[in-house]
Amino acid sequence: MPVSNKVSNKVSNKELNNKKALITGGSAGLGKALVEELCEQGWTVTSLDLKKPKGKLDYTFLKTDLSDRTVIDQLPEKLIEHGPFDLVIFNAGISATGKFEEMPISAYEKLMIVNAEGPMVLASQFANKGLMTAKSNMAFISSLSHYTGYPGAAVYAATKDAIAVYAKSIIKPFSNLGISVSCAFTGPLKTEHAVRHSPKNASDEDRMLPQEAAKLILPGILSGKSKVFNGYKTMAIAFAGWLMPPVVSYILLKTVYNKLDKNVF
Template sequence: MSEKPHNVLVTGASRGLGLAIARRLSAAGYRVIAVARSKSKPLTEAIAEAEQSGRGPMHFAPFDLGKIEAIPDLVKNLRKEFGPLYGLVNNAAVGHDGALAMMHNSRIEELVRLNTLSPIVLTKYVVRAMMAEGAGRIVNVASIIGFTGYSGLAAYAATKAAMLGFTRSLAREVGRLGINVNAVAPGFLDTEMTHGLAGEQRQRVIRRSALRRLADVDDVANAVEFLLGDKARSISGTVLTVDAGTTA
């Protein structure tokens, strides 16, 4: 990596997969800008660790990604503070589940707002900055639920399938400016989001996976690191599935 670390924005970085991605990228030498509503204890610890390790620094940027109208200023301020943005990892999402017929409309709206509208608008402003630089990497965190069915996740699935379509078309749109756009599709992970997946359901997913286990957040974080790195320079518009063979 060059002497000045590349800036990478990671949304939803206070816990779960986002935190694992932030840690991995910092360990790989990137300067990580961790966007989340609040600074969780694990994120605070990760920032301190990054500082002690002397690897890529980690910064906390408090922001509620549901506030779509404030996104342009967020990006403007981050660029002012940190300089050019090399990478964007759209990870923040909510995982409301339940029978669609009984899901409150406000929950459906929240799913679409946080999982689809917000990352699209954030990407719009970040990609502009990348366009001005003529380089950049975008990784959207989708889900295997974006292309395979799971009862109780219809609305969530719609938001993740949307991000897959977004990934492919944006890759075509900005490719000739030197910007790569890809997605990762994790299978079921043990995080707060999947706490509802317990007992028998969890065992069933494990039994069905080719590798007889679940992928973990570090597996997905490794995939994100790969897509941001030089070794993935010729990869764009693709989806990297990390699910221990659940959908094989």
């Protein structure tokens, strides 16, 4: 059952205090960066995550297990008092890396609920139960793996592909409700989660800071763009994956899959 933990600090911008945002997975990585950026802009933010947030920001934290389908089904009703929302970003995501055949099915089941099933269920419920304002924005955080695949994280890639196709499919029907739908495709980020799922001694020099990524994708989401990328480099990699899938798959096999020394889930 979600528990509210509210911490406050002064924000520099008060112009948007009547705007409300909901971010899933807002305690770390890109989600935390999105929460921080929105708070700086004056938004009233609600964050859903399992772990308590670090640092002091002016937002509401609701402890939520997004891998529990029962919790997910109860969320819309519990969020009524915090909405309606002008912006919802389904950011929460987990991974499972290693040899596909050695992974326990339970790890994949949990991954599919957090990354795909949960956001799909909640998006539908939010639209149907009045949790989104008129002219609101809804966004899903997918991955470059939608374009490139991900050897060593096949089910993760499948969930990110599923959420991208889902987002594309609801653009028109949701627009009739006054909700714009975006899907963000982020490249490798410098996060603790990424380190945990990367090969041993892998360099993070080419990874973007989540704070930078948040600043790059938010304008596109708020303007209602259907596809959003965190920079031109990410767009170039996505194009390469679309144009030359065998080549990109081979590169990922050599640089990622062949270097994985353990299963992480």
